[in-house]
Amino acid sequence: MTATPIRLKHEVKDLSLAPQGRQRIEWAGREMPVLRQIRDRFAQEKPFEGLRLVACCHVTTETAHLAIALKAGGADAILIASNPLSTQDDVAASLVADHDISVYAQKGEDNDTYHRHVQIALDHRPNIIIDDGSDVVATLIQQRQHQIADLIGTTEETTTGIVRLQAMLRDGVLTFPAMNVNDADTKHFFDNRYGTGQSTLDGIIRATNILLAGKTLVVAGYGWCGKGTAMRARGLGSNVVVTEIDPIKAIEAVMDGFRVMPMSEAAAIGDIFVTVTGNKHVIRAEHFAAMKDGAIVCNSGHFDIEIDLKSLGAKATEVKDVRNFTQEYRLQNGKSVVVLGEGRLVNLAAAEGHPSAVMDMSFANQALACEHLVKNKGNLAPGIHSIPTEVDREIARLKLQAMGVQIDTLTPEQIEYINSWTAGT
Template sequence: MTTTPIRSTVEANTTVKHEVKDLSLAPLGKQRIEWAGREMPVLRQIRDRFAAEKPLAGIRIAACCHVTSETANLAIALKASGADAVLIASNPLSTQDDVAACLVADYGIPVFAIKGEDNATYHRHVEIALDHRPNIIIDDGSDVTTSLVLHRAHQLPEIIGTTEETTTGLVRLNAMFKDGKLTFPAIAVNDAETKHFFDNRYGTGQSTLDGIIRATNILLAGKVIVVAGYGWCGKGAALRARGMGANVIVTEINPVKAIEAVMDGFRVLPMAEAASIGDIFITVTGNKHVIRGEHFAQMKDGAIVCNSGHFDLEIDLVALNEQSVSNSFVRNSTQEYKLKSGKSVIVLGEGRLVNLAAAEGHPASVMDMSFANQALACEFLVKNQGKLHAGVISIPYDIDQEIARLKLQAIGITIDTLTDDQITYMNSWTVGT
């Protein structure tokens, strides 16, 4: 990975600690943040209430997220709430440098994120987030929470709780709880209906294809696209790919999800069989080495491989390197590996999240609900401090429903309400046929 030198240029009137690429990019970032904000009416309403009520006054928050224009609107809402928040990147390739600059220069929010930062810089930023001595961690993949538990046990008494944005992060948190290491509440934001039904399905579905198209400029119609994993992200990618005219194959390890994919009209095969058929491969499983050396060996010449799962482990790039004689970038975010067999395999976004490495991530309108969940989860943790059990807990039903209600209201849609007679019927066990 190319390492981008850190520039921590502080203007005379800026005292906020930060590490961003260049503060002079702030005007472009402000435009981008405001454009995204137009599509985030739910978070805007929450921000306005937060500004009036200050429900997080004095609460220290460490947020580890993709530093995008949508995340910026969450950070601004947290500052309006009275929180003392620090923001770091959750992925080395997802940062929008102009957005990071704007948050520092225009909003006074400490940001430590540079697009292309190396792993050492990323881990140092995790330490900076923990040096903030957070009461709440907003996590995306649970790296900050894991580092806290493993290396900062003396800070655990200061933790009110965490919120987790991703399926991958929740897998880690559940394993942590099973091992007796998760001693505080962790809100499963990813499991909120107003998050995974929309963000994962519609957001990941659209933005993954957007990343593929931006990186390659290829026509999807008529291509064979292999989607590894049929969770909500996989469903979104498969549905959108079919909508663009692709022939979609799904690979799965879960028999129920495999049946669902079949009944949704997709062909289901093991990766060992799909490898020789696919033109484009998308991994969205949350697991490691879904595409391995034996699969690369079977692929067509010029097969394209990309990942939309959180970590860059889904594609076994070590094995691919071992099978290759060379690799080089042939376009932005597009790397060609020349195999010893004479064939080539194309990897997009260095195996990291293609929708953020090669595009701009989820559309703001779906992140509106996801980040509304994050903001309200933080408020819930503070209001219920000392009352919640340790472990992974769900977003309260009434918060989920309120976010959906606000979204409908913002887009001008009304729905039916139950009559008194219907309420009585729904709460009765004596009325039947």
């Protein structure tokens, strides 16, 4: 059989990897029945016909199914990587070779290449932007104001990206609608908690092959990602310590059975450190100085700024690769600190990211958020919008149905009761 010629521009590592990527994409699809149903509907209704779409996402097997669904809906789409170490090169190759989707992503691409890909994406003059971390949106606002008129809206599914959008809104530069996919119940309750929890530990284990049982594991941040990481680490036998700045989250961590203390104290007792805060320099020079010899440090927040690697490098007398995605920094005091995945998302740098079953719901939210923007073009005010409750519930219903789980429904008497204020005890 003669291979279909590649018509689209692309920048991937090696198109010969496509058969391997195709097989892995198909495997992931077994666990993504909700997005499959949405794709089938999109193929019939074509909600994105004639629209240009840019997706800046982690290029994984799960993202492949989102891209395929959007194309089925008629979108003229370009996919770029949202993180230099998160691309699965075989998946990128398959999307180009098997699905005619234009992909600009290579695992390990440098920052200059990453930013060039952002510019290539914006050259597409998108009507819709799917962003992970809001780099494309920020670049659009800072450098390409004239293109904002083309934009129907954007979607964002990371905590870091939502924080940036909120800052844009405060500064008065967010002049178009942005859908907050991150805070949908069927996203953060499951993706952030169960997805990040499992995949973060998967990345740590793949990079180091260490036994987590008996180790003291410090989780910086007790949002949904931190909760999931702490829960899964405890399940594997780690002694978990949580650091926080929010007193309510700190109390929650205490009542969930975890020790809570400042990073200045945790630094001296931790064997493994995981940052999931979305903030800058959560682990910095004074913490490195206090750590045990051989302490392992990694990040599962979106950007690589949570760990102050610049100050660590300045204190190091030697930096060497000791395993794949594992670097040892030998310090002037004779101790060493081990950094995983160059401080980038360890679950994607050293592993395969979230399991497809949980990304099924997250990407269902992304697909339906894009459709919501199109259906409500001109009616949504500039600013940040939540996923409609009915969309959230429908995704949950479809997921339960696919899992073979049934739930109760209200009786007419119960409906009457909860809608009445006259009935009492």
